[in-house]
Amino acid sequence: MIALDAMGGDHAPHEIVAGAVQAVREHGLQLVLVGPPRVLYEALTDHDAAKEIPIVRAEESLAMHEGALASLRRPKSSIAIACHLVRQGHASSVVSAGSTAGVVATGRLRLKGLPGILRPAIAVPLPTRPTPTVLLDAGANAEVKPEMLVQFAHLGAAYAQTAYEIEQPRIGLLTIGSEAEKGNKLVRRAHELMSELKGFVGNVEGHDLLTGMADVVVTDGFTGNVALKSMEGAVRYAFGELRETINSSRLARLGAIPQRGRLRQLWERLDPEAHGGAVLLGLNGTVVIAHGSSRAKGVTAACRLADELSKGGIVTRISERVGKSHRLW
Amino acid sequence: MIALDAMGGDHAPHEIVAGAVQAVREHGLQLVLVGPPRVLYEALTDHDAAKEIPIVRAEESLAMHEGALASLRRPKSSIAIACHLVRQGHASSVVSAGSTAGVVATGRLRLKGLPGILRPAIAVPLPTRPTPTVLLDAGANAEVKPEMLVQFAHLGAAYAQTAYEIEQPRIGLLTIGSEAEKGNKLVRRAHELMSELKGFVGNVEGHDLLTGMADVVVTDGFTGNVALKSMEGAVRYAFGELRETINSSRLARLGAIPQRGRLRQLWERLDPEAHGGAVLLGLNGTVVIAHGSSRAKGVTAACRLADELSKGGIVTRISERVGKSHRLW
Known part of the structure; x- marks a missing residue:
């Protein structure tokens, strides 16, 4: 399950929702949209998809110009709630087209680190x-x-x-x-x-x-x-x-x-x-940071990347590699 | 007057000499070739230019793969002698297509620094x-x-x-x-x-x-x-x-x-x-580092750049700017 931050990015929420609908219909992905329910419900209705994609409530969001500090002050932003879903085990990955600094800071704060990992990258x-x-x-x-x-x-x-x-x-x-x-x-x-x-x-x-x-x-x-x-x-x-x-x-x-x-x-x-975006690695969950200017296509690509990485077990693989490497120093 | 390191670069000395001949004939620049006299004399003769361009003797040279350390061990390399000519006031600039590390190290060692300049760049x-x-x-x-x-x-x-x-x-x-x-x-x-x-x-x-x-x-x-x-x-x-x-x-x-x-x-x-190459700034003399793979055209462009910068008084201009800036900190 992918927790998709519906309020991150220059074209949120409409292009995000459109990307989610494509991801579900064309690629069979499982995802949940995180953001203000009323707005998202309406956007989904435009695609006739209100019954296909669940919504998780988050009334706040981080603006594109807001960075690390703002993320600390908004524990209920859409990106924070998306991370929370991963932390609680309801989702395995987060996708956001929000500001990189905001997503990185929120991910580091709200997701667990992996044992032995000094810093996510x-x-x-x-x-x-x-x-x-x-x-x-x-x-x-x-x-x-x-x-x-x-x-x-x-x-x-x-x-x-x-x-x-x-x-x-x-x-x-x-x-x-x-x-x-x-x-x-x-x-x-x-x-x-x-x-x-x-x-x-x-x-x-x-x-x-x-x-x-x-x-x-x-x-x-x-x-x-x-x-x-x-x-x-x-x-x-x-x-x-x-x-x-x-x-x-x-x-x-x-x-x-x-x-x-x-x-x-x-x-x-x-x-x-086209490549789905950047990935924040080293946390207990996959975080894909789509380009801030992503439109539906970019959002879909980001969701596919998140799905591929989490189904491929990237978190386990990282733990194994870093666990072994401990012996080196 | 430009001191041209005839032995630096992948295509030295022939393309360097050809570039020198072009610089003198087509652009009226004044320059001296630094390297082994016999070899350079023959190369100049091929262009019928033996009387047009003076040669200064340097029997050693730095190979392209040699870096900073080698330059210390070769006080009589063509690039070292070229720098020496500037230091003695016989030339105002050096042009070399030799290895960047070698040229930078030699320039720092053999040319004077400018008062107040912490490091050339x-x-x-x-x-x-x-x-x-x-x-x-x-x-x-x-x-x-x-x-x-x-x-x-x-x-x-x-x-x-x-x-x-x-x-x-x-x-x-x-x-x-x-x-x-x-x-x-x-x-x-x-x-x-x-x-x-x-x-x-x-x-x-x-x-x-x-x-x-x-x-x-x-x-x-x-x-x-x-x-x-x-x-x-x-x-x-x-x-x-x-x-x-x-x-x-x-x-x-x-x-x-x-x-x-x-x-x-x-x-x-x-x-x-085409742009003449990189310039090492902050020393008492202009040092142009042409691309290692430079052919005649690139060497000519480097010589023109050196001429332009030294005629434009870049060394004086730097001294004035840095002298003034001292008041800041």
């Missing part, structure tokens, strides 16, 4: 092929210790095993040179600790993130967030320049017509919404 | 429009203090003033949220210090780097290097996917023909070589 799949590279931490922890980076490796490996069925994920450490002595203190120490890890392939650099040379790339939340957003910005930039190039002459414009559809497909594949 | 122009955004530090300092970030702002501002004639450059601080309380300790403290800086526009995020919302973006060398390489990787990825998209159907392939030339132009504009 945000994992984001990058659109490499044949399977995505999982980058983490993408922003939950701006300040980390080397031991946390080692744990992030386990979290990411459990993700790659569960979502992509990679038996022995290749794990890389993000740094600024491919030699071990490069990078900062944090990375050098983490490199030492990780060298005992199965599947560790060593240092990777920024330009390796989209080449698929590792299944999991580990970094602190500050660097990871900058890297992720820099890549998003660069892809947007390249497409913008390309559009201008295509439109810059009539001949080129005519030439581009047969490609339009394919370019759109490519753009959609790169769209973070 | 690597500045890289990003291909925004109408003028490039200068990102620094792109990798010279993996570990920094907040005061260094404030100085990097001055270094970058002097660059934007000199190279792009921007009177009051807009300065941004790279972080992971647009609010002041976000980011790590380093960035929060730097934000406080920088708030008194003229032209400070506040925090910027990874996706802002290519939108041109700031003329200068300041960060530590670890984050800056990861961001830069992530963007390069993402642009390469987007073009690779695009090529595949274009080639994926005959119709699309036919359609693309009129665009080929324009796509190549776009790719070239994004090519770091």
